[in-house]
Amino acid sequence: MNKHLLDRRQFLRGAALGLSLPAVSALTAIPAAAQSTTTGAPSKSAARTVKLPSGTTVPALGQGCWHLGQDRHPAATEEEALRTGMSLGMTLIDTSGNYGNGRSEQLVGHVLGGERQRIFLVTKVEGDQVAGDGIARACAASLARLATDYIDLYLLHWPVPSTEFASVVTQFEQLRGAGKIRSWGVSNFSVSQMEDLLRVPEGHHCATNQVPYSLNNRRIESDLLPWSRQHNIPVMAYSPLGGDKHLVVKDQTLAQIGSTHGCSAAAVALAWVIRGGNVIAIPESGSPEHVKENAAALSLALTPQELQTLDKAFPAHG
Numbered sequence: 358m359n360k361h362l363l364d365r366r367q368f369l370r371g372a373a374l375g376l377s378l379p380a381v382s383a384l385t386a387i388p389a390a391a392q393s394t395t396t397g398a399p400s401k402s403a404a405r406t407v408k409l410p411s412g413t414t415v416p417a418l419g420q421g422c423w424h425l426g427q428d429r430h431p432a433a434t435e436e437e438a439l440r441t442g443m444s445l446g447m448t449l450i451d452t453s454g455n456y457g458n459g460r461s462e463q464l465v466g467h468v469l470g471g472e473r474q475r476i477f478l479v480t481k482v483e484g485d486q487v488a489g490d491g492i493a494r495a496c497a498a499s500l501a502r503l504a505t506d507y508i509d510l511y512l513l514h515w516p517v518p519s520t521e522f523a524s525v526v527t528q529f530e531q532l533r534g535a536g537k538i539r540s541w542g543v544s545n546f547s548v549s550q551m552e553d554l555l556r557v558p559e560g561h562h563c564a565t566n567q568v569p570y571s572l573n574n575r576r577i578e579s580d581l582l583p584w585s586r587q588h589n590i591p592v593m594a595y596s597p598l599g600g601d602k603h604l605v606v607k608d609q610t611l612a613q614i615g616s617t618h619g620c621s622a623a624a625v626a627l628a629w630v631i632r633g634g635n636v637i638a639i640p641e642s643g644s645p646e647h648v649k650e651n652a653a654a655l656s657l658a659l660t661p662q663e664l665q666t667l668d669k670a671f672p673a674h675g
């Protein structure tokens with residue numbers, strides 16, 4: 358965890374001041390099941406989707422799996438949570454070969470079953486696995502744990518030195534050519550690392566950059582978010598509820614806004630993260646009830662006044 362935080366600080370170092378909020382973009386449709394909430398509240402807008410550079414459309418809200426399969430909740434409950442999210446339109450699932458030493462991927466593989474075709478499956482390879490044919494070997498191990506024969510999006514979990522980008526991209530492209538992965542991307546990359554990536558051959562095939570983004574952590578608004586919009590590379594927001602240590606789900610302002618929409622504070626926080634049209638949020642929950650709450654964000658439209666209220670309650674550089 359310390360390494361994780363250190364790396365994240367390194368990633369964030371150098372972020373300049375200045376706020377650039379994404380514009381609200383056109384929304385497209387829509388898993389019908391995502392249009393209702395457990396509270397029975399009517400849907401406020403079409404379910405949000407995000408278009409990847411390849412043209413593939415994915416739901417703006419997926420499901421993170423970092424702690425799944427590791428006894429935080431009973432495995433059956435976590436599996437039910439994932440299935441609940443899938444049935445409510447959260448069909449993008451994010452895991453990693455290193456989450457619980459592969460146990461997260463195994464649980465996801467178990468849940469996928471006959472649903473594989475309608476799931477957009479994301480998993481990751483570590484920076485210390487990229488030497489030689491390491492990515493292909495890590496990919497094969499992930500495919501076995503996930504009990505599938507392809508990964509929709511394969512991410513480099515943390516940056517490696519930029520001198521290694523060309524080799525990483527070559528390996529990703531080989532896997533894509535072999536049909537083992539359908540697209541690839543990166544995670545925890547800064548703007549300058551993204552610029553280095555785009556300089557290597559086929560680096561522009563990068564589908565996304567997965568980084569932390571929530572009301573409690575708005576740092577990417579000063580640089581990476583506008584850069585990503587400009588380059589048409591969607592951001593995938595991890596820890597969109599603030600992560601375990603800075604969860605926003607008990608915040609009173611969020612709860613108050615939620616009460617006017619008939620949804621929870623968590624749903625409001627997630628609707629804020631995906632408000633701009635080029636951000637995909639991947640909240641994690643092993644609780645079916647929480648997942649139902651979260652799914653409401655897919656079709657929740659916050660008003661300009663509510664966005665302003667949240668801007669004041671969670672200042673970008675506070």
Ligand SMILES: NC(=O)c1ccc[n+]([C@@H]2O[C@H](COP(=O)([O-])OP(=O)(O)OC[C@H]3O[C@@H](n4cnc5c(N)ncnc54)[C@H](OP(=O)(O)O)[C@@H]3O)[C@@H](O)[C@H]2O)c1
Nearest residue numbers: 421422423595596597598599600606623640641642643647
């Ligand atoms: N690329 C990277 O370096 C990186 C780093 C961190 C995370 N990630 C990815 O991003 C995903 C999400 O990030 P995260 O787990 O750090 O943070 P998060 O999604 O912001 O927060 C997860 C926490 O929120 C709770 N929660 C979820 N919905 C809730 C609700 N409606 N009400 C109350 N509590 C709720 C969960 O508990 P319950 O299970 O009890 O609901 C869990 O404790 C991870 O699973 C992983 O896939 C990627």
